[in-house]
Amino acid sequence: MWRVARFAASNVRSSSQRRLFSAAVIPGACIVHKRGADILHDPWFNKDTGFPLTERDRLGLRGLLPPRVISFEQQYDRFMESYRSLEKNTQGQPYSVVSLAKWRILNRLHDRNEILYYRALIDNIKDFAPIIYTPTVGLVCQNYSGLFRRPRGMYFSAKDKGEMMSMIYNWPGQQVDMIVLTDGSRILGLGDLGVQGIGIPIGKLDMYVAAAGINPQRILPVMLDVGTNNQKLLEDPLYLGLRQPRLEGEEYLSIVDEFMEAVHTRWPKAIVQFEDFQMKWAFETLLRYRKRFCMFNDDVQGTAGVALAGLLGTVRAQGRPLSDFVNQKIVVVGAGSAGLGVLNMTIQALSRMSGNNEIAAKNQCYLLDKDGLITKERKNLDPAAAPFAKDIKDAEGLKEGASLLEVVKKLKPHVLLGLSGVGGIFNEQVLRAMRESDSPKPAIFSMSNPTMNAECNAADAFKHAGPNIVFASGSPFENVDLGNGKVGHVNQANNMYLFPGIGLGTLLSGSHFITDGMLQAAAECLASYMTDEEIQKGILYPSIDSIRHITAEVGAAVVRAAVEEDLAEGHGEVGSRELKHMSKEETVAYVTQNMWFPVYSPLVHEK
Numbered sequence: 001m002w003r004v005a006r007f008a009a010s011n012v013r014s015s016s017q018r019r020l021f022s023a024a025v026i027p028g029a030c031i032v033h034k035r036g037a038d039i040l041h042d043p044w045f046n047k048d049t050g051f052p053l054t055e056r057d058r059l060g061l062r063g064l065l066p067p068r069v070i071s072f073e074q075q076y077d078r079f080m081e082s083y084r085s086l087e088k089n090t091q092g093q094p095y096s097v098v099s100l101a102k103w104r105i106l107n108r109l110h111d112r113n114e115i116l117y118y119r120a121l122i123d124n125i126k127d128f129a130p131i132i133y134t135p136t137v138g139l140v141c142q143n144y145s146g147l148f149r150r151p152r153g154m155y156f157s158a159k160d161k162g163e164m165m166s167m168i169y170n171w172p173g174q175q176v177d178m179i180v181l182t183d184g185s186r187i188l189g190l191g192d193l194g195v196q197g198i199g200i201p202i203g204k205l206d207m208y209v210a211a212a213g214i215n216p217q218r219i220l221p222v223m224l225d226v227g228t229n230n231q232k233l234l235e236d237p238l239y240l241g242l243r244q245p246r247l248e249g250e251e252y253l254s255i256v257d258e259f260m261e262a263v264h265t266r267w268p269k270a271i272v273q274f275e276d277f278q279m280k281w282a283f284e285t286l287l288r289y290r291k292r293f294c295m296f297n298d299d300v301q302g303t304a305g306v307a308l309a310g311l312l313g314t315v316r317a318q319g320r321p322l323s324d325f326v327n328q329k330i331v332v333v334g335a336g337s338a339g340l341g342v343l344n345m346t347i348q349a350l351s352r353m354s355g356n357n358e359i360a361a362k363n364q365c366y367l368l369d370k371d372g373l374i375t376k377e378r379k380n381l382d383p384a385a386a387p388f389a390k391d392i393k394d395a396e397g398l399k400e401g402a403s404l405l406e407v408v409k410k411l412k413p414h415v416l417l418g419l420s421g422v423g424g425i426f427n428e429q430v431l432r433a434m435r436e437s438d439s440p441k442p443a444i445f446s447m448s449n450p451t452m453n454a455e456c457n458a459a460d461a462f463k464h465a466g467p468n469i470v471f472a473s474g475s476p477f478e479n480v481d482l483g484n485g486k487v488g489h490v491n492q493a494n495n496m497y498l499f500p501g502i503g504l505g506t507l508l509s510g511s512h513f514i515t516d517g518m519l520q521a522a523a524e525c526l527a528s529y530m531t532d533e534e535i536q537k538g539i540l541y542p543s544i545d546s547i548r549h550i551t552a553e554v555g556a557a558v559v560r561a562a563v564e565e566d567l568a569e570g571h572g573e574v575g576s577r578e579l580k581h582m583s584k585e586e587t588v589a590y591v592t593q594n595m596w597f598p599v600y601s602p603l604v605h606e607k
């Protein structure tokens with residue numbers, strides 16, 4: 001096992017500080033149970049030409065590598081040079097060609113040498129996150145059959161019913177801390193991609209390693225293949241998943257049940273993040289498992305916290321006190337797992353701030369789906385959306401099913417937040433209507449992924465809704481040049497700012513459950529992270545460059561919430577008593593010190 005890497009300081013925000021920070025890592029020895037070529041073919045242990053001569057002798061590697069030993073720094077520079085020349089050589093080519101070429105070069109390194117891969121990822125997170133995460137990961141999932149070279153993670157299919165308890169022991173890692181699980185039924189805004197959705201757990205877990213310092217030997221991406229209803233995939237001769245329609249009802253749940261039991265039998269403390277499940281199963285599984293296992297749903301709960309932090313930021317951006325949040329009119333477009341999760345957490349926060357007045361809180365919020373404004377008059381109203389359906393008498397004269405444009409024109413909302421998965425629905429007319437918003441700095445959150453599915457792009461938002469808006473998107477866009485030296489700041493409102501800290505904080509607290517209190521603490525931590533000066537410039541979230549720092553803070557907030565709720569049993573040598581006595585700063589230091597960092601450790605062979 002890797003010894004935990006130790007960091008010198010916890011308060012690191014600039015890139016020069018980060019470099020110092022990484023230089024202070026002390027590598028521990030690592031036990032390996034294999035020798036010779038088996039080591040070179042194992043990306044967990046392989047150092048390529050970086051094996052020192054003594055290690056080559058000890059591990060039976062002499063003669064299997066060219067004689068010259070190359071330092072880690074040289075290997076790193078060599079990789080970055082080839083990445084930069086790929087960038088240069090593909091300039092001007094279509095987005096899909098360039099980004100898939102970048103993904104391939106990163107993926108090859110991932111498959112060969114994980115230490116070098118994760119170091120490159122951490123040091124270049126701003127450049128590489130859009131490749132290994134949204135938006136390119138969406139393209140990768142769509143093209144998975146053609147891109148597939150080597151398996152990564154585990155695949156449990158409907159055909160494995162009754163076998164999962166033994167299958168779970170096929171995983172080579174002794175300990176697993178973090179699992180990201182999908183059934184591929186709603187991959188970003190791209191719909192049902194069946195087994196091809198495995199790219200999402202892989203990308204999310206890469207973010208866990210990069211942002212939270214979860215040891216990559218202790219992560220497990222999982223695909224639960226219960227079939228697909230995507231006809232194109234079913235007819236594709238190269239499709240790698242089960243060629244059958246999706247299981248439904250009890251049959252479906254029995255597969256998820258069996259998986260959850262198997263995982264927690266082998267690794268009772270593993271945390272399972274449910275990701276990109278279609279809405280009905282997202283809610284059903286959350287309800288079914290959250291009091292039995294350590295799990296959460298990222299799309300429902302992680303997204304909600306990030307959106308709430310952003311909404312509170314928009315109040316500060318208007319120069320108003322946070323208490324003014326209760327006066328904001330918020331329109332949420334998309335009544336799926338993400339939209340309802342956001343609305344639920346927002347109403348809870350509004351309600352708390354207005355003296356537990358849930359009715360007043362609900363009055364501030366409007367919800368639309370593909371059929372327009374959702375009111376209590378809706379026929380076949382989805383039970384999940386029912387608590388947020390407008391009473392027609394409170395709908396400001398708007399009718400059931402009113403269009404987005406009608407709603408925006410009538411309400412003049414402070415916030416327009418999209419989680420519909422439909423690209424371009426914040427069209428020119430809708431954005432122009434936002435110019436009449438009651439807010440001096442109207443907020444437009446175009447949170448759907450990947451880029452093509454964003455409700456609007458950044459340039460259109462500033463062009464049509466005006467330079468005063470506060471803008472956030474789920475996938476990254478460049479800042480917008482507004483002329484006269486002014487910049488329209490683009491925020492990335494993505495659950496990546498919270499899920500790594502939720503997972504890490506839960507792990508280090510030793511809590512068996514992830515409660516609303518822990519999630520709320522995570523959201524509040526993110527909300528209070530930015531300074532007033534940054535917020536005034538329209539910057540609502542930290543730069544992705546400081547994702548490790550924000551994750552340490554969020555992780556610590558989650559640990560402290562678990563302690564407060566008496567759920568924290570501790571982790572490793574740190575028990576519940578020690579956690580209870582830690583100050584806020586000590587908790588941040590504890591979390592930071594437990595972040596893994598990629599450095600070559602001496603390998604020691606053991607039979």
Ligand SMILES: NC(=O)C1=CN([C@@H]2O[C@H](COP(=O)(O)OP(=O)(O)OC[C@H]3O[C@@H](n4cnc5c(N)ncnc54)[C@H](O)[C@@H]3O)[C@@H](O)[C@H]2O)C=CC1
Pocket residue numbers: 186187188189190278279298299303306333334335336337338339368369370371372419420421422425447448449450453473474475493494495496
């Ligand atoms: N930025 C972030 O961190 C996150 C972004 N998302 C994105 O949110 C999107 C939706 O995800 P889910 O809620 O899980 O999907 P979902 O499929 O459960 O819900 C989509 C909702 O949008 C509605 N809709 C469809 N067409 C519409 C239209 N023309 N006008 C208004 N509403 C319309 C549907 O009726 C449905 O209520 C995806 O693109 C996903 O990538 C999801 C989670 C996190």
Ligand SMILES: CC(=O)C(=O)O
Pocket residue numbers: 134187188189276298299448449474494495496
């Ligand atoms: C970011 C994310 O979780 C999604 O788009 O589904």
Ligand SMILES: [Mg+2]
Pocket residue numbers: 188275276298299
């Ligand atoms: Mg997701």
